Amino acid sequence: RENHLKALGDGVIVKSQACLIGNRDVLRANPKMLDTVRMFLEYVDGAMHGRRYYQVTANVRGIDAEDVAHKVASNPLTQGLQGPTIAPIYGVPANGSQPSAHQWYTVTIIIASNHMLPAVEHLRAIGGTQTIAVPVHYVFLENSPTFLHLLEQL
Known part of the structure; x- marks a missing residue:
């Protein structure tokens, strides 16, 4: 009350999303970079599926x-x-x-x-x-x- 706080009905404070930006030419030319991106995306997909x-x-x-x-x-x-x-x-x-x-x-x-x-x-x-x-x-x-x-x- 003193800080003018109030309860949220849905419990959501912040809803956000992320975007991964890359360079097609670099990914095509650099297999090591592409593999790094693959590993990152494996973790992201695995976490997104797992949380359910x-x-x-x-x-x-x-x-x-x-x-x-x-x-x-x-x-x-x-x-x-x-x-x-x-x-x-x-x-x-x-x-x-x-x-x-x-x-x-x-x-x-x-x-x-x-x-x-x-x-x-x-x-x-x-x-x-x-x-x-x-x-x-x-x-x-x-x-x-x-x-x-x-x-x-x-």
């Missing part, structure tokens, strides 16, 4: 890895970018009990950030426990779309 995702890891019990994969992939939100990664958990049964017909598996998937809670709810519904969500910093595609576009312009 979380890596989610949960422990899920199942008959085998196929059973767990089927349960996880039965929901489109938990299918991941190319499918779930399933790995067995090796350890001693809890409280010295005998092993059951079901084993524990670690499931790792990449989830769109706007689908995080529905995905976690599905993992819980199929018996998922100890779910961890970590922001993805980079998702590198097969090629940098921005660099490929730059090459077309050269």
